[in-house]
Amino acid sequence: MSGPHLDLKNLVILIKEEKDLKANLILDEGCQLAVSDPKPLIKILNYVINYLNQLTESPLEIGLDLRDQEYLLNMMAFSPANELPSVSDNLKQALQEFKATYEVKHEKGSYIQFIIKFQR
DSSP: OOSOEEEHHHHHHHHHHHHTOOEEEEEOSOOEEEOSOOHHHHHHHHHHHHHHHTTOSSOEEEEEEEOSSEEEEEEEEEOOOSSOOOOOTHHHHHHHTTTEEEEEEEETTTEEEEEEEEEO
């Protein structure tokens, strides 16, 4: 990998510690992104965490999977919410800088899940 790179596992742990976040983490090793400036990615992850935290009283469930073609960052909150606040239109564009896409899954009254896929 050329240029500066960022370890996603270490970044998630750092954000958890900085925010004093209640979260259960299951994080694979070896998820490295070529990133010249990590600040935009930190803002994206903080946005998703804040979005989920407003919908739950429980710790977040955060998983990071090392896959053949991608890194899968899964952030989930157990939530009784039936309706969700809208997700920022800027999120999709902001993630493109990191060759990433996202989807939201919502099981009404049960959970809300952000799945972010980073291309390797």
